Amino acid sequence: MTMKRNPKSVLAIAFKYYYQDPRIQRQLKALVQDGYVVDFICPHDEHVVYPNIKNLHFIKINVKKKRASKLRYMFEYLSFFTLTTLKCIILDFKKKYGLIQIFVMPELLAFCVAIPRLFGVRVLMDWEDPAYEVYLSKFQNKKSLFSFFLQVIERYAIKMVDEIITPNEGFVRAFVARGCPREKLNIITNSPESDIFDPQKVNVFKSQNGQYTILYTGTITKRQGLDIAFRALRNLKDKSNRFRMVVVGDGEFWPEAQRVALDLDVYDHVNYLGRVPLETIPKLILESDVGLIPNRNEPFTRINFPTRILEHAAMRVPIAAPELPGILDYVDDSSVCLFEPENAEAMANAIFELSRNPVKQQQLTENAYKIYQQMTWERMKEEYLQIVKNVIAGK
Known part of the structure; x- marks a missing residue:
């Protein structure tokens, strides 16, 4: 099932605060500067004044990030996932996005787009942080049923999206070793903005x-x-x-x-x-x-x-x-x-x-x-925008 979609309309999703993640900031600003209209679903922080950027609209989900324990992690992820899935379905039905971009971790967010995917939306995943390695590092390298669960989610998340971008070669090696097709992965380095870092x-x-x-x-x-x-x-x-x-x-x-x-x-x-x-x-x-x-x-x-x-x-x-x-x-x-x-x-x-x-x-x-x-943001920005255009066009 497909519907006519707006190729210059993008929905972005992240379980991260906008002000804490320069990578998200760079990409969303690049999109609006290139003529896209972007809706961004993210957690709400009542202590922060969100920037007023033309054609970038913040849709805040009222889930607080505390991350005190494994159970708290699961509660936060599942709460945000549930609310975002519903919001994603409603928004896509109204606005008919040309692209949905997901910033992960957690890889669970890829499943938020399952229904819009059935209706033909194209999906790009920015695999900025691998949840499996982050989990092992945080909990002293202890493999468990939960770490196995993370790998299962990861495998199906890869199948849910059309294309993947990630910051470096080390991540690419890890993802390919766990079964991700190399041709689906593109490196967009975490390069600082030269307008700021000059x-x-x-x-x-x-x-x-x-x-x-x-x-x-x-x-x-x-x-x-x-x-x-x-x-x-x-x-x-x-x-x-x-x-x-x-x-x-x-x-x-x-x-x-x-x-x-x-x-x-x-x-x-x-x-x-x-x-x-x-x-x-x-x-x-x-x-x-x-x-x-x-x-x-x-x-x-x-x-x-x-x-x-x-x-x-x-x-x-x-x-x-x-x-x-x-x-x-x-x-x-x-x-x-x-x-x-x-x-x-x-x-x-x-x-x-x-x-x-x-x-x-x-x-x-x-x-x-x-x-x-060799990896300035100006170079990375051009590559990123070309990937976006290719995904929307189905190339």
């Missing part, structure tokens, strides 16, 4: 007080390893009193990481800013001497390529990161200051040696910038 557009005064500033940005969960970074800071403090760390972001693991910093007597060397607007990040990067990704060696982090690497590359500031496969797919020790994962001493030594070698800092930033130029 050192020429940021006015900053960098203090010459001799301090060496390490910058951490991002969500604070256990797998991000901020507690390991604080142990490295303790090691650095023993070498020199000039090292400082700026922490930007929030998350469930912050109280525990904070306790580690207090116990190690390094909290006076930490400046915790909490969550800040995306537009503030470039200035913070330029004010720092090195960025830091202290990720643990876990199922998700092993296949992920953090956006922060490209953000620092765009701003010409070096970054230190663990030697994990997803990172090594794109960079090596000529472009990033690498260290052994989960090794606070190795992390500290790498940063300490970098702090004493301005020539190496310059080499890293130059080489990282060359890599960034």
